[in-house]
Every structure is written in C-alpha cells, then in structure tokens.
Amino acid sequence: MIRDPILLVDDEEDLRTFLKDALTHDGYLVDDAPDAHSALAILARRHYPVVLTDLNMPGGPTGFDLISAVHARDPRTLCVVITGYASLETAIQAVKFGAYDFVKKPFRLAEIEAVLDRALDHAVVVGQLQDYQRDLEGRVLARVRENIELVEETERLNALLLAAQAEADEAPILRAFLAHLRDRWHPGGHMALLPTRNDAWELLSADGPREPRTQGLPTPSRLGEGGECAWEGGYPEGHLIPLRANGILLGALFVGFEERSSFHPEAPLFLLWRRQLEAALHGLHRARVLVEAARTR
Numbered sequence: 198m199i200r201d202p203i204l205l206v207d208d209e210e211d212l213r214t215f216l217k218d219a220l221t222h223d224g225y226l227v228d229d230a231p232d233a234h235s236a237l238a239i240l241a242r243r244h245y246p247v248v249l250t251d252l253n254m255p256g257g258p259t260g261f262d263l264i265s266a267v268h269a270r271d272p273r274t275l276c277v278v279i280t281g282y283a284s285l286e287t288a289i290q291a292v293k294f295g296a297y298d299f300v301k302k303p304f305r306l307a308e309i310e311a312v313l314d315r316a317l318d319h320a321v322v323v324g325q326l327q328d329y330q331r332d333l334e335g336r337v338l339a340r341v342r343e344n345i346e347l348v349e350e351t352e353r354l355n356a357l358l359l360a361a362q363a364e365a366d367e368a369p370i371l372r373a374f375l376a377h378l379r380d381r382w383h384p385g386g387h388m389a390l391l392p393t394r395n396d397a398w399e400l401l402s403a404d405g406p407r408e409p410r411t412q413g414l415p416t417p418s419r420l421g422e423g424g425e426c427a428w429e430g431g432y433p434e435g436h437l438i439p440l441r442a443n444g445i446l447l448g449a450l451f452v453g454f455e456e457r458s459s460f461h462p463e464a465p466l467f468l469l470w471r472r473q474l475e476a477a478l479h480g481l482h483r484a485r486v487l488v489e490a491a492r493t494r
Contacts, residue, residue, distance in 0.1 A: 246320035268295035361477035392417035
C-alpha cells in the first residue's frame with residue numbers, strides 16, 4: 198500500500214518521535230526533520246511526494262513558510278499541515294499557501310493516516326499525469342522532427358527530379374539518386390538494372406565490395422507481376438525492388454546489407470526516394486515514346 202516515503206516536520210521532539218514510530222509501525226516510510234530549515238535541506242537532496250508538517254514552529258520559519266518554499270521548489274510535493282490553532286481562517290490560509298489538507302490537534306492516528314493515504318494516492322495520479330504529459334510532449338516533438346525531415350528530404354529529392362528532366366539517359370539519373378541512397382541508408386552494396394526486350398536484365402551500375410551476382414534473379418516479367426522479391430543476392434540481407442510507374446516496369450534496384458539492418462522498402466522516406474526516382478525514369482520513358490511516335494508519323 199505504501200509506495201514512497203513522507204517527510205515529517207515538527208519542532209516537538211516527543212510528538213515527532215511518536216508519530217514517526219506509529220506511522221512506521223503501520224507500514225509508512227517516514228523521514229523526519231525538527232524544523233523548516235532542516236526540512237528544506239532534506240528536500241533539496243530528494244523528492245518527497247508528501248510533507249507532513251506542524252504549522253506553529255517558534256524560533257524559525259513557520260509551517261506556512263515551509264509550505265510556500267516547498268510549493269515554489271517542487272509543486273509535485275503535497276503538504277499536509279498539523280496545528281493546534283485550528284480554525285476556518287487558519288485552514289484557508291494554509292490552503293492559500295499551497296497546503297493539500299489540514300489536520301487539527303488533538304488528532305487520532307487514523308485521521309492522519311487517512312489524509313496521508315489520500316495525499317499519496319493523489320501524488321501517484323499527479324506523477325502519472327506528468328509522465329503522460331512528458332511522453333506526449335516527446336511524441337509531439339518526435340513527430341515534428343519527422344515532418345521537418347520529410348520536408349527537407351522532399352526538397353532534396355525534388356531537386357534531383359528536376360535535374361533528371363535534363364537527362365537523356367538512365368545512367369546519370371540513377372547515378373544521382375544512388376549517391377543519395379548511399380548517403381542516407383549506407384547499404385553494403387547495390388545494383389541498378391534495366392529490363393531488355395528479351396526479358397532479361399542489363400546491369401547498369403553496381404557498387405560494393407562483392408562481385409555483382411545475377412544468378413537466380415527473377416526475370417523482368419516475373420518481377421513486374423508483383424512487389425518486392427525475396428532475393429538476397431549473396432548478402433545477409435538483400436532487397437530486390439521493382440521500379441515501375443503507370444504499370445510499366447522501368448527497372449529494378451537491388452540493395453544489400455552486410456548485416457541485418459533497420460532498412461525497410463516500405464519506410465516513408467525510402468518510398469519518397471523511390472517514387473521520385475520512378476517519376477524521373479518514367480519521364481525519360483515517356484519522352485522516348487513521344488519521340489518514337491513522332492518518327493513513325
């Protein structure tokens with residue numbers, strides 16, 4: 198039932214010792230201090246969810262002063278006050294200073310324990326709400342960073358796409374996009390492939406320490422039927438990714454990693470890269486179709 202220690206503050210040593218022993222006997226974790234100065238020194242070293250303090254402590258800061266200081270330093274800490282000068286005005290004043298609850302002398306131990314239980318339960322709820330708020334703020338910040346990264350990546354890839362429109366061959370288009378691929382995802386190796394008229398592959402470019410392998414590579418017609426094919430190309434992790442637009446297979450990209458990675462072909466940033474490359478290749482394909490159609494007229 199008891200989760201965290203409480204701090205007991207009272208200048209009357211006999212009462213403080215009695216309360217500490219009685220509460221400890223009933224299962225509470227209790228630290229104590231004889232005055233507000235000592236209490237603030239203890240609170241500077243650790244957090245207490247609840248402080249149980251007397252209001253009238255002659256010869257130094259009062260319980261009101263302690264409550265005000267605690268509330269200013271750590272609003273999460275709840276103060277329960279004990280006083281022999283019980284009145285409605287005193288209770289209102291204690292609440293104004295930031296007290297959570299109020300117990301008057303003489304009191305029964307059960308009364309204090311009931312108030313402490315409520316305060317400890319309330320402190321748990323406050324802590325959970327703060328944890329949730331921190332988690333929510335962290336998620337929002339992460340999402341903002343992701344959106345900023347996506348915008349920046351879009352701008353970079355748009356620049357590549359615009360530059361590709363001036364090219365008359367796949368090689369320089371792929372060269373620019375593959376350089377971006379290496380910088381962002383750091384594959385162990387990759388191959389860029391173009392389909393040929395006889396349902397085979399032309400190896401347009403390859404990079405990496407391993408010799409390019411095409412053994413077991415699905416044909417363009419087979420790759421064009423579906424999505425990514427399970428072909429690892431001799432790497433511990435490999436992805437063969439078709440490049441297509443408007444139902445036309447424009448090429449294929451193999452990406453290999455020397456060890457298992459967090460890379461995923463359906464990740465948003467890679468999909469953005471892929472779609473921009475496909476748009477660039479499709480623009481070149483469409484230009485060729487139009488040129489060929491003009492020649493045959």
